[in-house]
Amino acid sequence: MNLRFRVGLSISLVGIACLAVMAYMLIDYKRRSIDQEIEAGTRVAIQLLQAIAPSPLELAQISDPMASLVDYMRNVGRVRANEVRIYDTNNQLIYESPPSDYKQGRWAPDWFSALVAPNTSEVRLPVPGGAILITPDSSRSVLDAWDELWQFALFVLAIIILLNIAVYQILGRTLKPLNDIVTALTEMERGNYDVRLQHYDLPEFNAISQTFNRMASSLQEALIDNARLAREEQQRLAAEKELEQNRRFTQLIQVKLEEERRAIARELHDELGQCITAIKTVGTTIANRSDSDNEETRRNARTIIEVASHIYDVVHSMIRQLRPSALDHLGLNDAIDELISQYQKQHPQLSIVLTTEDALNQYDENVNITVYRVVQESLTNVVKHADAANVEVSLSVQADKDEAQQVDRLKIVIRDDGKGLSEDFAETRRFGLAGIKERVQAFGGEVSYESIPAAGTTIRAELPVGQEGKKP
Template sequence: MIMSLKLRLLIIVSIILLINFAAAGYYMVQNARTALAQEMASSTQLAKGLLVNALPTLRFSNDLSERLTLIVDSVRHTRHIRAWFEDMNGRPLIGQEDQTGFFNKPDAPDWFIRMMEPEAVAFRRLITKGSKSYGYLVVEADPSDEVTEVWQDINALFWLGLIFLVLILLLIYIALRQGLKPLSQLADALGQLEKGDFTARVDTTAVKELNPIQIRFNHMASVLDKTMAENHALAGNMLSLQESERRDLARELHDELAPCLFGIRVDLGEIERLAGERQITEIEDKVGSVKTITTHIQSLVRKMLSRLRPMTLDDLGLAEALRDMLHNWRDRQPEIDWEWDFVGDFYDLPDTLQVTVYRVVQECTTNCVRHAKASHVKVEVRREEETIKVAVTDDGKGLDANLVRGFGLIGMRERVSALGGRIAFDTEEGLGLQVRVLIPLKGEMNNETGSNDFGRGRSSDSQGRLSPADSTNPISQGY
């Protein structure tokens, strides 16, 4: 059975307090015993002095018994003293008392009396008159009153200590309940996250020591909430794009390929007819028409295949495929200064990684052309020992913080994250954009993700620029 933290702390505090009370009681009893012994010795010495002064009067007394009674009575009323007269055989004759060791039994338990009872402090004096011995006059200390006082003090200490113990434990319990309340809230919030409710948040003002944990939890929940929203939006967008792509393919097959095939069929019919009539010149014209249509079909199929998968990757490799893409951009957008730099051997890279790098560069360059209004675009791809680094930099208008989240940027992040990589967007409105990607070639990410081998490396500041090495930053902006 696992014991709760509150119960453990209460038990520990109780043990400490009980040990303190026991130690205080022990020292109080020891000091009381020492003081009692000293007081008993002092009282006995005083009584002894009184008796020594009174005994000489016995020789002048005609009634010895009456005189002994007066002497015993004069001493017995002294504090902490009792006295009696006994015969030669030890039987009390005058001042017969309870022989339990106390003149008056203390108002205390027997075990405490036995613990407190000091060693007997007494003296005996033989009473004689002439040559005849009558008995012994005995004086002994009586600690009854002192033992009662000590017991009352111990009893008061016990109840006072019990009250303080209960009060202290109650205050500690209340403090622990209030102090651990944020943990209960955190557990409830984690339960909400487990059920898929990413709106769960905890109060960060209750306990200072738990504040960092609560802040990090709220940040984690916020990131999860944004990520789930992005994933749902991305999934919906992917389905929409998939259906749109299918419609486009179906439209192109219907509008482009089907008429071409119909034209070929018609031309082949004409060729067959002309061949029967041996009209060679007309046959050559129809054959030329079939070739033209076939060339158009090949171009159309190549275009459709390129949309499904960049065939140049299989034919030329990653570097040449990227160069071919950028050459096409240069031909179509000559007003933009295109620059690229590829370092390293890319031929043995996994197919998925090559496609990811190609699509990232494709998406970045498309954004540069469509939205950035850039005059210069630079693409860099570098293979290192354990990583692939990609950087696409433009001098366009940058990302506007008020723009709606772009699915293209989210898609790039999802592609990179699927390979265990990181993507960062370094931007400032009006000063361009740099997209940096780092993808590991082996199992674990290289820890030196903060290095900047691609020129610009502006860190996050008050103007809203994103940290280049922040892989957890949700893409809240887009082209």
Template sequence: MSLRLKINLLVSVLTLLFLSGVMALQLQNMRESVREEVVAANRVASQILKRTAWVYASQGTGALLSFLEGMGRVRSTDISLVNVHGAELYHSPPSPYKAGRDAPDWFEQMISPPPSEQFIDFPGGRMVVRADASRAIIDAWDDATVLMGSALGLLAAVNLVVFWLVGRAVRPFGRIVDALGEVEAGRFGVTLPRLPGIEAGAIGAAFNRMVLQLEDHIETERRAVRAEMQLSDSRELARWLEQHIEQERRLIARELHDELGQSVTAMRSMAVSVAQRMKAQDPQAEQAARLIAEECSRLYDAMHGMIPRLAPLVLDQFGLGEALADLVERTRRAQPGVHVALHVDMDNIDVAPDTALALYRAAQEGMTNALRHGQARNVRIELTGGAPELRLAVTDDGRGLPADAAARLGGPGHHGLRWLAERVEGLGGHFGLAPAPGGGACLEVKLPPVPQDPR
């Protein structure tokens, strides 16, 4: 049911109640008027008849009958004359006023006064004076008919006026409903003009504010979705690049180990053989051959130092713990003045290759920063945990971190830390760099054994 129809029905009910109250008061007044008129007429007739009936009655019944016939009807009063035997000698004629018409029975019962009869006794008979309210009731019925017609006309007029006024008043709400339908259909650019009326104007202004805020929120959400998609694409691209870079590093490391390593070893063996053969024949040729053998040895050592930095082949063959032990051993040989400790307490679980490589690279980066930037003398690597999380910590006693937090989390000159942080977050882990107790720095990485989507 529409608001317009509801308001119209409400006004109709209130108007009908008001008219019903007016009609009830009017009927009450009609009942009182009829009663007063009948009582007054009956009293007047009784007084006249009491004074004159005895005069004519003393002259005989015929004289009284002639008097009554000559007098006729007295207003709303019925007069009857009966003899001592109860036989009716006379009855007043019917009223000519609105003859042949009577009010409905239900209306007559509603406003009729109580029956009223008076008796005048004289020698030879009795006169009965009765109140007759039928003519007063028909007048009241005619008045009530006019009143009810007027009330119905007023009710219809009020309803038409209210229907028209309410239609004008609620017309702006139809535009608001249409605008809400546009918004529901996904067209958020709709706005409402200035609407007439205080309430409609306030609703229209609030709707326009809501649409503007909704557009802002939707645009912000779109930007966020685009940024998230771009970030996801960037992460996928970075992961793809990391995988291909690692594959190329492994290929290069294997080529160095298998091809170049064998070639350098063969060259060293041939140089040693030449030196032994030329020892007695040509000392200069022997010396040159031994120099070639020594350079081959240095080249072989340098190549074997590059291979773990390119790709930790031991990680693929023996696992994360052995790879960290190899990293520590090589660091000890390269930095004899630095004390490097390793502590591994890891549950016997399967670690995904991406996770193992990220933890190994974190240990490499922490070790490099501690020795190169922090000039540490003591470094400790800890690998602990299991499912659902592995923790790697590299702690040193070096010069500590810069005061600028942005710098120590991948600012200028710290591309390795930035790359490591993005790599860890891409695997669904946590990267942290903070001052170590007692000085130095502590690099911490937490990763699930199996990579997870950080979103």
């Protein structure tokens, strides 16, 4: 049921209700009016008939008084809305009023007559020589009331029909924009967010049009933003996936590099170290032979011993660089302490202060070698580039507040008082810092640095270490 039909039905029902109320009021008015009219007509008829009835004096002079009365009534005809009948002394009907020719042959419906017709009774007037019977007849008045009510009902129904037609046409033209709105909403439901509504003369529909257009624009922009965010999210996830793959690949490379360094260190120690020891032993034997009087031979032998000793020291230094044996035998704390001692021995002008915690010895080989290499490469950078006199090395462990995750934050801080980094500094030109960053990021950690010209540089590294990174 559309809106126009419902509005038309509402108007029809209201009109019918008004018609019923007005019909009731009109019927009540007509009932009282007819009652008064019939009562007044009956009184007039009674007065007229009493006036024309012969008096006692006239009765003495007239031989047949009823004949003159009948003649008079025949000349008069009907008296208002009353039927007059004259009876003689024998109660024989000698006169009856002719039927009314007003709207002759038509009658109001019985149900309407029962509603409107007054309750009247006949009036009998005794006269000399007989009697006059007056019967009120309201049928013509009731018929007039019925005709008036019927005409009024037809008039009201015509108005209701014309009003419905006018309202239907007006609503059709007024609500025509609704078809455009429904069509636009259907297009939007299908995913066409380019649809827009036109300007309408009616303020209400124009407000709806402007609101719809703003909503469509907002939805279109939101969809574009969502698509862009989706692409960015996909790119971010792809970048994170690639970063995770790179981190694992870097970690695998670091593990393989350490394994190769360990193998090389072992080969240097087992093979080259033994050969150098043998050469040194042979040289010592030659130099100490008592039966040799050749001074040049002894001098050359001592040179061989010195060179072999130097090579041995270099090889052992290379072995420590490739694989610090203290990590395998003593733990991270002692390995870092030994590393710093070596740097101080090699660079006596450099003062290095180490701060550590006992908790550092609970981690496995991968964590230990990463921390060791970070400190080692940081100290190498200080020695090569910083021109520093003092270095502070701090290693600390901070337990994560979330006990369910059970992740420790291992923090490394190396601070020097050197010349700092230049303004055109680039990490790619400092392979030491790049190596530190790669090692730390391979564990999912972060690296940052601060530098003040002529005031030094501070490098901070933080590694998240879970249960898998601890010794069993």
